[in-house]
Amino acid sequence: MKLRDMTEPTSLDGLTLAYEQGIESCSSEVLVQLIHDLKVLLQKRSFLLINQILRTADFSLLSPEAIVAILRVLSASKSELYEWKSSLLRAINVLNDRELETDQILRGLV
Numbered sequence: 001m002k003l004r005d006m007t008e009p010t011s012l013d014g015l016t017l018a019y020e021q022g023i024e025s026c027s028s029e030v031l032v033q034l035i036h037d038l039k040v041l042l043q044k045r046s047f048l049l050i051n052q053i054l055r056t057a058d059f060s061l062l063s064p065e066a067i068v069a070i071l072r073v074l075s076a077s078k079s080e081l082y083e084w085k086s087s088l089l090r091a092i093n094v095l096n097d098r099e100l101e102t103d104q105i106l107r108g109l110v
Contacts, residue, residue: 012037015053018066023098026063034066038073047080054083059094064105067091071109 014034018026026034041050054074059067071091078084088109095102103110 012053014038015057015070018063019058019061021063021066023061023063026065026069031065031069034069035073038070042074042077045080047077050074050077051081051083054081054087057087057090059087059091060097064095064098064100067094068105071106075109 014030014032014037017030018034021027021030038050041053054070057070062070071088074081074084088106092102092106092110095105
């Protein structure tokens with residue numbers, strides 16, 4: 001796993017690394033990278049790209065930590081994101097399928 005220098009222009013490296021780490025857990029370094037990447041996209045107002053990320057994200061391949069990070073970071077701009085609600089519902093289904101306490105994990109988002 002190679003973490004990118006945080007000063008480089010953003011890409012989706014954090015998301016790629018989160019997929020590589022799988023469904024069990026996601027390291028704090030990868031979460032920081034993922035959050036940074038998403039915040040840069042928000043700052044750039046790259047809503048079309050963010051919507052594409054939400055539409056194509058396969059939450060069944062991500063850890064609960066990565067799923068929550070994506071949703072929490074992007075929740076501030078959910079009114080701009082037409083894929084927000086369907087992504088939240090998909091995340092709920094994945095977390096429920098894993099028999100996790102979805103209401104607790106997604107508190108404030110649901």
